[in-house]
Amino acid sequence: NQFDFKPTVDKNEEESKLLCDQSDCMGSHPKNLMSRERKDHSGVQHSCDQFDYVAKISGNLKKHKESKHYGMIYPCDQCEYVGSYAGSLMIHKKRDHLGVRYPCDQCDHVATETGKFKQAQKSQA
Secondary structure, three states, X not given: OOOOEEEEEOOOOXXXXXXXXXXXXXXXXXXXXXXXXXXXXXXXXXXXXXXXXXXXXXXXXXXXXXXXXXXXXXXXXXXXXXXXXXXXXXXXXXXXXXXXXXXXXXXXXXXXXXXXXXXXXHHHO
């Protein structure tokens, strides 16, 4: 195995985590961390043959093609929002219709998306 994972403990969650030896990536399951490390450190790229688009993982190239080449859209059934990706629609519904929020337990920041919450946590570290 080309990736070396070192067990560590996340102070916020008090559970064992795995730490990549090549970056600051952490994960709770070796399979998930290996997948992320392969994507981030392998240098493999998946290029679109029609647009100036390059993906690190093949699944993202597939989503790009569905959206940009085939015109797939994901309309919200509760408002006029139309997403280019299923994930975008899911985030929209959670944020705008269900009111899901992600409060930080270390400050007064409240994020509307998990990705933005993680970005805020990293910027405060």
